[in-house]
Amino acid sequence: DQQVKQNSPSLSVQEGRISILNCDYTNSMFDYFLWYKKYPAEGPTFLISISSIKDKNEDGRFTVFLNKSAKHLSLHIVPSQPGDSAVYFCAASAGSSNTGKLIFGQGTTLQVKP
Amino acid sequence: DSGVTQTPKHLITATGQRVTLRCSPRSGDLSVYWYQQSLDQGLQFLIQYYNGEERAKGNILERFSAQQFPDLHSELNLSSLELGDSALYFCASSVNSQETQYFGPGTRLLVL
Numbered sequence: 001d002q003q004v005k006q007n008s009p010s011l012s013v014q015e016g017r018i019s020i021l022n023c024d025y026t027n028s029m030f031d032y033f034l035w036y037k038k039y040p041a042e043g044p045t046f047l048i049s050i051s052s053i054k055d056k057n058e059d060g061r062f063t064v065f066l067n068k069s070a071k072h073l074s075l076h077i078v079p080s081q082p083g084d085s086a087v088y089f090c091a092a093s094a095g096s097s098n099t100g101k102l103i104f105g106q107g108t109t110l111q112v113k114p
Numbered sequence: 115d116s117g118v119t120q121t122p123k124h125l126i127t128a129t130g131q132r133v134t135l136r137c138s139p140r141s142g143d144l145s146v147y148w149y150q151q152s153l154d155q156g157l158q159f160l161i162q163y164y165n166g167e168e169r170a171k172g173n174i175l176e177r178f179s180a181q182q183f184p185d186l187h188s189e190l191n192l193s194s195l196e197l198g199d200s201a202l203y204f205c206a207s208s209v210n211s212q213e214t215q216y217f218g219p220g221t222r223l224l225v226l
Contacts, residue, residue: 104156106156
């Protein structure tokens with residue numbers, strides 16, 4: 001039972017263009033969503049988050065959009081840079097559970113070509 | 115550098131053995147989480163401790179156990195190891211359950 005899904009295993013974009021990474025979830029109890037970036041041989045690094053009371057959150061080149069009715073979120077990176085090449089994980093949690101347990105997607109490998 | 119430290123970085127052992135993975139959370143963080151990432155898998159939640167007490171359990175095998183000590187560092191004990199336990203084990207910490215989790219660099223376990 002995969003509650004958080006990233007259906008695209010990989011994505012390749014040109015430097016300077018927009019990268020859009022997608023994530024779907026099934027559990028309507030999820031109310032907090034996060035994106036992490038992971039380089040090989042390192043731990044996941046927190047990028048950006050969004051609460052279910054919002055539909056957009058922006059931080060520099062990174063914007064996360066949340067569509068609750070579709071149970072879908074996306075991460076936009078504009079402009080994409082070669083240093084953004086990494087594996088991106090979306091994760092979700094249910095605040096009502098009073099735990100910080102995160103449910104992760106399988107990850108999307110982003111390659112930004114110079 | 116997230117401020118979360120994990121030791122050892124790499125561990126090679128044999129089936130049937132027992133190992134202990136150690137995690138030191140960021141200064142001020144009371145909550146510690148353990149996750150497992152197997153080959154081609156996403157991160158799977160194992161267990162959470164908050165200020166020394168178990169707060170949540172995920173798909174953690176009975177052969178695995180964890181604890182959080184008074185100084186807030188945590189240890190994950192894996193026993194009767196099997197080949198399938200080979201994975202990356204990540205520790206994360208946060209101030210409390212509602213705050214962002216910051217991950218350590220992981221321990222890569224190889225069971226031969």
